[in-house]
Amino acid sequence: MERAVLVAVERQTADLLDAEESLRELASLATTAGLEVAASAVQTLKKPNPRTLIGSGKIEEIRLLIESVHAQAVLFDDELTPVQQRNLEKMFCTKVVDRTQLILDIFAQRATSQEGKLQVELAQLQYLMPRLTRQWLHLSRQRGGGVGTRGPGETQLEVDRRRVRERIAMLRRRLKQVKRTRGLHRSKRASVPYPIVALVGYTNAGKSSLMNSLTEAGVLVENKLFATLDPTVRMLKLPDGLETLVVDTVGFIHKLPHSFVEAFESTLEEVSKASLLLHVVDGSHKLAAEQIEVVNGVLGDIGAGDRQRITVFNKSDKLGSEQHLPTVSGAVCRVSAKTGDGTEQLLRQIGTMLAAQQEKLRVVIPIGRADLMAALHRSGRVVQEALSEAQDSFDVVAYVPAAVAGRVRKELALSVPEVAVDPI
DSSP, X not given: OOEXXXXXXXXXXXXXXXXXXXXXXXXXXXXXHTOEEEEEEEEEESSOBTTTBSOHHHHHHHHHHHHXXXXXXXXXXXXXXXXXXXXXXXXXXXXXXXXXXXXXXXXXXHOOXXXXXXXXXXXXXXXXXXXXXXXXXXGSOOSOSSTTOOSHHHHHHXXXXXXXXXXXXXXXXXXXXXXXXXHHHHXXXXXXXXXEEEEXXXXXXXXXXXXXXXXXXXXXXXXXXXXXXXXXXXXXXXXXXXXXXXXXXXXXXXXXXXXXXXXXXXXXXXXXXXXXEEEEEETTSTTXXXXXXXXXXXXXXXXXXXXXXXXXXXXXXXXXXXXXXXXXXXXXXXXXXXXXXXXXXXHHHHHHHHHHTSEEEEEEEETTOHHHHHHHHHHSEEEEEEEOTTSSEEEEEEEEOHHHHHHHHHHHHHHOTTSOBOOO
């Protein structure tokens, strides 16, 4: 197991998490990646050094720390520029990894589906591209122009740049196909549409545990950051009989890499298209309010900031009697995915909020159109179903999604023009 020294910078500008807390999160990331945290250091800076990020005195202190603990890597809590990373590796004589690179490495370990692997590789190559010159520094031209200075070094660098660009273009094409396939699946679901409930939240807040508690999905649960990366979809039947699809998504984190949102666009699109979001929060965490703010920021970035949501304060079994939960707007529910406490109330809240999004529809359905009757029962709530005096049709009143209501009206208009369709 590689030993690592962690380095964080405390800035005077306001940040959601202070340096010490962000360093603790970096330590959790390091453990998840399979590293052993040997030591840590924090420096307070008014202005970061463009060449090395931190000052020369702190660099010497960390160099001695590396020697004393026999570390094989130095992890920085901030994203380093290519120049900073190269200079620090020369000064420390060891591998230097920034927070972005570490998160992408964890993603690479956790991705199991073909789509997840494509997304991770794209994010990694986008991170590598500006650093490629530094990777081949020993082959690049060091002197001025003239005879003897042109050679395979610069040619090799250009070949590698072109190969990376071609690979990025290929990955984007393949992910466009994935996005198109997801769109086709979504359009097929729209023919018999189920409301989609997406689980979102800070990493390690307990989304997968809640998913298992609600649907018995059998999703991997570990006390590690990003324990699950690939999304999982399961059917959930609510107490009022309404069926919905529940989607478990990758967790968000402070200082999330910019390349993440672009690379994982097709996965995160499920969140932006969801009927309802369950924002799962670790209610026992002392920085729950800051984590809520991080998640809200990411949701805004992916176009899901206006989605209707329920804030689910998880791990209620760990909450003390005097512990106060952060104040949030909208619906709130306290649960314990571990013990099951509060899940029945949560299911009722989900049903109530989904029902509020549905349209009231009154139609007369011929007795031979059992498929339409089944669609109304499956995707909504039928409140009236009366057989006509002639016993050849049903007078139905139901609350269903707008897409289902439109489909039923269209089917009735096409097949039986004389049947009354009276939407309310």
